Amino acid sequence: MGITVGTAIGRRLALVVALSCAFTVLGLQVVPPAGTPTEMWATHATAFLWTSVVWDGRSRPEPAVAGHLAAQLALFAGVGLAFGWDPVDLAWMGLANVAGGLLLLVLYARLRTGTTMAPVTQTANLGLLGLSVVVSFLIALVGGFPGVELGQLDRLTLWWVLRGTVYAYVAGVTLMMIFHFDEEVVERAPRWAVVALLPLGAVCVWLTYLDPSLPLTWFLLLPALVGGSLLAPRGAAVYALVIAMLSALATLSPTNQFDYDGFFPASVIIDALVTAATFITVHLAILRHQRTTATAELERQRGAASEQAVLLGTVFETMSDGLVVLGPDRAVALHNGAARQLMGRPIPVGRARNWVDYFGLTAPDGSPVDPEDLAWGSGGTYRGELRVGDRLLDVTSWPLGDRGGRTVVLFSDVTSNRERLSELAGFAGVVAHDLRSPLASLHGWLEMAEDTLTAGKPDRAGEFITRAQVSSNRMRQVIEDWLTYTVQRDGVLTRTEVKLATVVDEVVASYGRAAGRAPGFELDIDHTVEADRVLTTQLLANLVGNAVKYCPEGERPHVRIRSVADDEPDFVRVEVSDRGIGLPPGEEEKVFEEFHRADAHRGSYSGTGLGLALCRRIVDRHGGSISARNNDEGGATFSFTLPTR
Incomplete structure (x- = not known):
């Protein structure tokens, strides 16, 4: 070594x-x-x-x-x-x-x-x-x-x-x-005590050896008690060693009068006393150190528990899901703010209630629910969906497993998820109808073009290829509409001052000024709004595009766009009116739903049913409102509001 x-x-x-x-x-x-x-x-x-x-x-x-x-x-x-x-x-x-x-x-x-x-x-x-x-x-x-x-x-x-x-x-x-x-955790002794201990020990050793005939040997225990009570273990060990060495040196002094007479002579008793003094000093220091270590650990655990409690409390109060803790009697012991918000009524703390009647719980389809089927607070588990007003909640309950027999009930709002599933189901329908149909037409026209080319009739083949291009354009439009809706419905909103006249001019310019089927526009719009320019352009482009598209066959589209100060302060109302086929009665609100298309228009007008849904989403994100109505003189008017600041 x-x-x-x-x-x-x-x-x-x-x-x-x-x-x-x-x-x-x-x-x-x-x-x-x-x-x-x-x-x-x-x-x-x-x-x-x-x-x-x-x-x-x-x-x-x-x-x-x-x-x-x-x-x-x-x-x-x-x-x-x-x-x-x-x-x-x-x-x-x-x-x-x-x-x-x-x-x-x-x-x-x-x-x-x-x-x-x-x-x-x-x-x-x-x-x-x-x-x-x-x-x-x-x-x-x-x-x-x-x-x-x-x-x-x-x-x-x-x-x-x-x-x-x-x-x-x-x-x-x-x-x-x-x-x-x-010495990771030690409780330091006062400086005055450390300074005074050594002289005290020396005096006690001197008193012990002063005169063997005097009962002064117990003085050796006095510094042991003081040192062990004040010093950390290492300091106590040093002090005990110094006192023991002073005692040992005192035995070598010519003045040492302790002899070896009798069965327990005085010299041997001093040895036992030095041993006892050292034991007391070290033992008290060890006990003091263990107390200090235990106190420090307790404080550490208390601090950790406090931090954990703050963390859990913050999570508890900020979580979006509702959380309720029930006692064994089914009374509410604890709940967070999200539970109050999701249930729509104050949570009755400390009282057992019939949750079905108190909160108006029903099955997802609106049918009644038996309170006993919930099994909340009865020691069992529950998993299901319940409806509270217009919210659909996914509810889970399970026992905590503690001695108190408490149960946790978790509420999650799945309304938007179910709506999203409905959107996806609608999109699947669009794909099945509006995408598969032109795809089949495209395939059929291309086959016919191939057959006519094989038969040596190129003129007829050109006609079939033109029709195939129409089917291809319909497919492309479906895909582009869906991508536009998906990207822009939740994109970043960048608000700037937007002059509506400038945006409308850009949209109108894309339709040209030719005679015949070129649309006629009547513009009275000179307000400025605080909005996202890209989304505002998309909003007006969709509304103008519908006004031009839904026009009777053979007639020239006519579109009127005007802006006025809305009744609500700091908002501008924009109206886009046409003289087209109008809205089916009773569908003034349904036209803004994703993938909605009127049955009467499916065969005559192409579309995906996403344009107006995107318009409503854009207006909602700006804090405005949008509506549709039929005009007395024919056609429809779409009206929306945007903020001015």
């Missing part, structure tokens, strides 16, 4: 190796008197930390891990030999402590949660404390501490277990937290 000192792992390893060297020297520099432990012994703690830097304790270790374990043994043996320790005892203690550190890492790896090595949960913190006790006891049991024989169980063993625990746990929990804790 290649480790660069500049990396995070490299820096951690350098620190741990330095601590291992320092604690090994401090622990082995003096051989303790028989029956007492040394003041410092952190070999298995540094082994635990050293190994944790290069291995997580869970995955299969790389070969380099064995090299690090060997380096730990070599350091322990080298320092011990330098201070005159027995080689055999030294080798055994080195193996026991390094193996104990490795065992502590493996057990702790099974205990911690997630991928982080830091003890970020109460279970991990408490578990590391318990494992430190167990591992220290196992090391003592195999004689891994100075002066302890294999299997020896007495008060010296107990003292060594406590001393081993304080170093394994304090060093392990603090440095693991410092190395691996990820």
Whole structure:
């Protein structure tokens, strides 16, 4: 394993190796008197930390891990030999402590949660404390501490277990937290608290070691409570480590008066107290961090829920489909504005109503509907079409599946869709009649032309070809009318000032001024409108074209076009009158429907029934109105309005 000192792992390893060297020297520099432990012994703690830097304790270790374990043994043996320790005892203690550190890492790896090595949960913190006790006891049991024989169980063993625990746990929990804790969400402590904590801890340590005869050892718990309550986990770990190191240094001071007399001597009690203080500091910090994290997550979820509620509320109120939520008693619990608009009456919130009677619901054909057939709010599903006034609604209901037993009813306006289907059906009829008929004629005339050419009669062939061209022109006119209607009925409306006289002159000019069948025009139009010029030209061209076309055979078409100010302010009324065949009685409104053609005119006059439908669409888009009537003197008048601003 290649480790660069500049990396995070490299820096951690350098620190741990330095601590291992320092604690090994401090622990082995003096051989303790028989029956007492040394003041410092952190070999298995540094082994635990050293190994944790290069291995997580869970995955299969790389070969380099064995090299690090060997380096730990070599350091322990080298320092011990330098201070005159027995080689055999030294080798055994080195193996026991390094193996104990490795065992502590493996057990702790099974205990911690997630991928982080830091003890970020109460279970991990408490578990590391318990494992430190167990591992220290196992090391003592195999004689891994100075002066302890294999299997020896007495008060010296107990003292060594406590001393081993304080170093394994304090060093392990603090440095693991410092190395691996990820401070994504932390609640920062006040600056004054951070500044005041260290002097407070130092004073409490001094008071503890002031006089063993005074009951002041509990002072070590005071900074633990304050630090754990105010600091984030990493800051708490640093603070606990500083207090523990101050306590350890105090034991080396000549003024240290804590001895090893009695079954629980004062020196051992101090070890237990330092362990407890560290545990309290870290544990409180972990609880505080979890509270902060939970609060932040709650705020995040609350914010997300609020945003989601706003989004759903916006969608709910802006959707074009009506949405109603019914309770188990079929009373309305919630509805949006579209439902009110589609139903045409206020929705009775909080009350169960007979929807059929209240809203006047009927079947699409107008027949009555049984309220029980709707099954809204009864836990079942429904799908069908209903009519409300002049609207045709597609209605779907289904249960929400929640504990409240609520039902959702969705209303979709399909009136325009059905009208469009009717248009398509009408177009199919046009294709079947007005397109197929000239196509058959075209095919027949071409066959006859071919036969006459084969028989050597080219003059007759020319007549048939001319008639074929007429059929072809009829087909082309059908196609062009449909394309014009489709493109211009919903095209972009570009309003400009349009002089009606100019547009009419362009339309009239296309009919020429020749005598005979050339139409006669009477013009009295000098108003200006605010309209789309292209659509206005199309509107007048269609009306003038009909006035010229629907003229009795043999008569000269006469068309009168005039404009006047309409009764409605800011509108101009334009009238196009002719002296033609007029409108069939009762069909003054039907002539504006798509594909409508009077039965009396089908055989005499060609057309698709789209021209006047397009005229109405153009006028409607401008906000005007259009109508038709028969003249007393004969012919018909088409009248429409356009805005002047």
